[in-house]
Amino acid sequence: MRIQILGCSGGIGAGSRTSAMLVDNDVLIDAGTGIGDLELEDIDSIRHVFLTHAHLDHVAGLPMLADRVFDENFKEPLNVYAREETLRALQDHLFNGVIWPDFSKLPSAHNPMLRYRVCSPGDTVTIGHRDFYAVDVMHTVPTLGYTVQNSGGAFAVSGDTKSNETLWPVLNACDDLRVLVIEVSFPDEMAQLAADSGHYCPSTLTKDLERLHHSPEIWLTGMKPGEEETILEQVTKAAPQKNIKMLSRGTVLTV
Ligand SMILES: [Zn+2]
Numbered sequence: 001m002r003i004q005i006l007g008c009s010g011g012i013g014a015g016s017r018t019s020a021m022l023v024d025n026d027v028l029i030d031a032g033t034g035i036g037d038l039e040l041e042d043i044d045s046i047r048h049v050f051l052t053h054a055h056l057d058h059v060a061g062l063p064m065l066a067d068r069v070f071d072e073n074f075k076e077p078l079n080v081y082a083r084e085e086t087l088r089a090l091q092d093h094l095f096n097g098v099i100w101p102d103f104s105k106l107p108s109a110h111n112p113m114l115r116y117r118v119c120s121p122g123d124t125v126t127i128g129h130r131d132f133y134a135v136d137v138m139h140t141v142p143t144l145g146y147t148v149q150n151s152g153g154a155f156a157v158s159g160d161t162k163s164n165e166t167l168w169p170v171l172n173a174c175d176d177l178r179v180l181v182i183e184v185s186f187p188d189e190m191a192q193l194a195a196d197s198g199h200y201c202p203s204t205l206t207k208d209l210e211r212l213h214h215s216p217e218i219w220l221t222g223m224k225p226g227e228e229e230t231i232l233e234q235v236t237k238a239a240p241q242k243n244i245k246m247l248s249r250g251t252v253l254t255v
Helices: 032-035 040-044 062-072 084-093 165-173 188-196 204-210 226-237
Strands: 001-008 020-023 028-031 049-050 078-082 114-118 122-125 130-136 144-148 153-157 177-183 217-221 242-248 252-254
Touching: 001 032, 020 032, 032 062, 040 062, 062 078, 078 084, 084 114, 130 165, 144 165, 188 204, 204 226, 217 226, 226 242
Parallel strands: 028 049, 049 078, 078 114, 153 177, 177 217, 217 242
Antiparallel strands: 001 020, 001 252, 020 028, 122 130, 130 144, 144 153
16 A cells, blocks of 8 residues: 555644545545645545544545536545544535535435445445554544555554544554554643643653554654644654654655
8 A cells, every 4th residue: 555645734834734645546534735735637536535533624625625526527426434423514514505515415416426424433444455444532523543454564543532542452453553643733841732632742642652562653643833843852752662753745655
């Protein structure tokens, strides 16, 4: 699998794009502002979108993506996989006919170009040679992390989360976990804000990393713009024995 990081920032600003990663050429995990840099032909090959949750930094690009599919390319629908609560939020607050057209009923209700697919914790969705497994994590709204497995190994994406009891057993059950993309949004000086907003900070993340039995590449994501270096320094200082790096836009991971 080829995993291209289109956006991994916790906010906007020159050069920063929010959460989106392209798996091979046809699947997105999250649809933040990072998808806006894709070439048109690359946008047109996307057929599946797995969302971690409904927060805007993870879905901001989805309305434009849907519009592109509708305008240029409607041969097959765009499948959007997410928790029921996330799909309902999209329907009620984005694709509601006010903010944006209801593409789940266009061009017709029986043949829409946007198809909502409920994906609940514990579900596996197989697309081609890849198994996407959804895992419950702990954020301020219902959120999923994903593990993605193929014959070459597995990678995992945490979604937005604070310390939780659900992700780590799933990661430990992944025998060939090669890559872990995990969020850490705020530095330790903002630990209370991190806790209140359902995010890791370096001290809570490194404590949970001690529970991981495997030694994957660990890539940090979701950092607030301007705080990246501080966060990386705090994480690597607290877990010097781990293979930890900072994700950046354009990084390509291979599993
Ligand atoms: Zn969030």
